[in-house]
Amino acid sequence: GLGSHVLHLAPPPSGPGAGLEDPRTAALLRSLARRGPVRALVYGSTTGVYGDAAGARFDETRPAAPANDRAHRRAHAEQLVRAFGRRHGARAAVLRIPGIYAPDRTGGARERLLKGTPVLRAEDDVHTNHIHADDLARACLRALFLGRPQRVVHASDDTELRMGDYLDLAAGLYGLPRPPRVSRQEAAAVFSPLQLSFMSESRRLDNTRLKRELRLVLRHPTVAQGLLPGHPGGGASGAGS
Template sequence: MSFSVPSSARRPRLLIVGCGDIGLRVLKLLNTRWHVAALTSTAARRDELRQAGAIPLIGNLDAPATLARLAGWADAVLHLAPPQADGPQDLRTAMLLQALARKRAPRRIVYASTTGVYGDCKGARFDETRAVAPATDRARRRIDAEARLRWFGQAFGCAVTILRVPGIYAGDRAGGHPRERLLAGRPVLRREDDVYTNHIHADDLARACVLALHRGPSPRVLHAVDDSEMLMGDYFDLAADLCGLPRPPRIGRAEAQQQMTPMQLSFLGESRRLDNRRLKRELRLKLRYPHVREGITA
C-alpha cells in the first residue's frame, strides 16, 4: 500500500502529529514520493524519526510558540496526538489548528479519535450514525477535538476524516498485547457482569490511516475496528489459550470495585459492538487481522 502521484508533480508533504508506534508503522507504508515530517516534543527522538523516513520537527502542542514552522507546510496532516490529561476540551488540537490556519491550510486531515465517545451502549451493535454520549472528560476531549476539526474543514476547505479507534494491540507494541495483563494475573469480570470490547491490530490501524489519507471521505467518521465481537473475559481467555498461559481469574463487579483502579473500572462500565462496514466499503480496507484470534498470534 502506498500513495502515488505523477512523477512531474512536487512531492506532496505529509505532517504526522504524534508520531509514536502507529505513526512509525505508517511511515513504513509510505513510499519515497512523499515528503514526510513528524512533530515531536522530544529532541532525543530526532535520529529515530530520521531513520524511519521523516524529517523531525521539534515542537510542543502545549507551547503554541513552538508550532510556527507548521504553518503552510503540509498538504496533508495525520493527527495521532492525544489530548492533554484533564479538562473537557482538547487544547492541543486547538493549538495545532491555530498553527495550521496561519498560512495555506492543508488539503486533508485524518484524525485518530476514540470509540469511547459513545459511552456505555449496553452491548448494542451500531454504526457511525449513533449519537455520542461521553461519560468521562477523556471522551469529551475527543468529541471537542472532532468538532474543532469539522469546523476547520468547513472554514478552510480541508477534507477531514475521523477514525474512531478502540483498543490497539500488537505483539511488538509496548503495553499492547494481552499477554502482559495475563502475566500480571489481573482478573476479569464474570460472564454475567462482563462487557463487550472492540479491538484493532496496530498494523491494520496504520493501513487504515494511509488509506484515509489517500481516499478518506469528508466530512466522515469511520469505525477503525476489526470484525471480532467479544466479551472482555472471553478475549483474555482466548489470549491465554493462544499464548499457553493460565486463564485470568473471574470476579464479580463488587470485587472489581475493591481491586481495580478508577481508570480500569471506567473501561468495565462501557459495553458496545461497533459496525465496521463503512471502513471496509469506503476505504476499501481488507483487514490483515480480521479477528483477534489471528492478531494475537501474529
Template sequence: LAPPPNDNPAQWWRDPRTTALLRALRLRNPPAALVYGSTSGVYGDCQGALIDETRAVQPRTPRAQRRVDAEQAVRHFGRAAHVRASVLRIPGIYAPDREGGTPRERLHKGTPVLQAQDDVYTNHIHADDLARAMTAALWRGRPQRIYHASDDTQLKMGDYFDLAADLYGLPRPPRVPRSTAQDAMPLVLLSFMSESRRLDNTRLKKELRLVLRYPDVGSGLLSIK
C-alpha cells in the same frame, strides 16, 4: 493520535493541542486532507449494542469529552478550509512493540476479569491495520466523515482474555462478580469495564476499501505470539 492534555482545569472539556494545530494550519496553505485519530470512548456506554457512526456521542469521562471537542474542531476546520477531514474512532490497539500491547503480561499476573453475566463487549484493532486505515482515510476519506477503525471481533472482555490465554498456553484469568471487582482490579481497568458496545466497521471496509490484515483478534494475536 496522542490523547488530549488536560492543562486547563477551568476548561477541562477542551483540547488545546488540536486547537493550536488547527490555528497553525490556518496561517498557511491548508492541506488537501487531514486525519484525526479519536476514540470509540466518545459513545459512552451503549449496553452492548452494535452501533455505526451515526450513533450520537455521549462521553462519560473528561478525556472522552476532550476527544469530542477535538473531533468537532477538526470537522469545522475541514468545512471552513475546504479540507477533507476524516475522524477515525479507534478502540483498543494491540501490537507487539506497544507497551502493554498484548494481553500476555496481564495474564501472567493473573488479573481477574468479570464473570460472564457482568461482562462487557470490547473492540480491538491491530496497530498495522490501524496504520493502514489512517493511510486509506488520508487518500479516500470523504469530507468530514467519521469511520470506526475496528476489526470484525465481537467478543466480551473475559472471552478475549480466555482466547489469548489459550493461544499463549497460559491459565485463563479468574472470573469475579462486578460487586467485588473494585477490590480485585486496578481503577483504570475498571473504567473500561463500565462501558459496553460493538462497533460496526462496514463504512471502513466499503468507503475506504480497507481489507483488514488481521480481521479478528485471534489472527492478530497469533501473528505476535
C-alpha cells in the same frame, strides 16, 4: 505550509484540571489555518466518545454520548477537526479507534495473563472492540487519501467478544492459565478508576465504512488471527474498548 496531508494522533491533555476541551488540537488547527492550505486532515479519536451502549451493535450514525472528561475532550477535538474541514475546504476525517493490540504493546494480553490480572465474571462482562496496530496504520494512510469530507469511520476489526472471552482466547493461544473472574464489586477494589471506566462501557462496532469507503482489507480480521503465534504481526494485545 506545514503539509497538505496531516495525520493528527496526539491525545488531549489529561490529569487534574484538564477540563472538557482539547487545547492541543485547537492550537494545531490555528497553526494549520495560518500556514495552510491543507487538503486532507485525519484525526485519530476514540470509541470512548460513545459512552456505554449496553452491548448494542451500531454504525457511525450513532450520536456521541461521552460519559467522562477524557471522552468529552475527544469529542471536542472531533468537533474542532470537522469544523476546520468545513471552514477551510479540507477533507477532514475522524477515525474512532478502539483497543489497539500488537506484539510489542505494553499491557497486552500476554502481560495481563502472566500477571494473573482478573477479568469480570460473565454476567458483569462488557463487549470490547479491537484493531491490530498494523491495520490501524494502514487505515490512517487510507483515510488521508480516500476519506470522505467530515466523515467518521470506525477503525475496528471484526471481533465481537466480551473482554473475558478475549483473554480466555489469548490464554488458549499462548498456553497460559485463564484469568480469574471477579464480580464488579470485587473489581472496584482491584482496578484503578481509569481501568474501571473501560470496564463500565459495552459496545460492538460496525466497520462497514472502513471496508467500503476506505477499501481496507484487514490483515488481522479478528484477534484470533492477530494473536496467533506465528501469524504475521500476531502477538500480545492491548485491552479493547
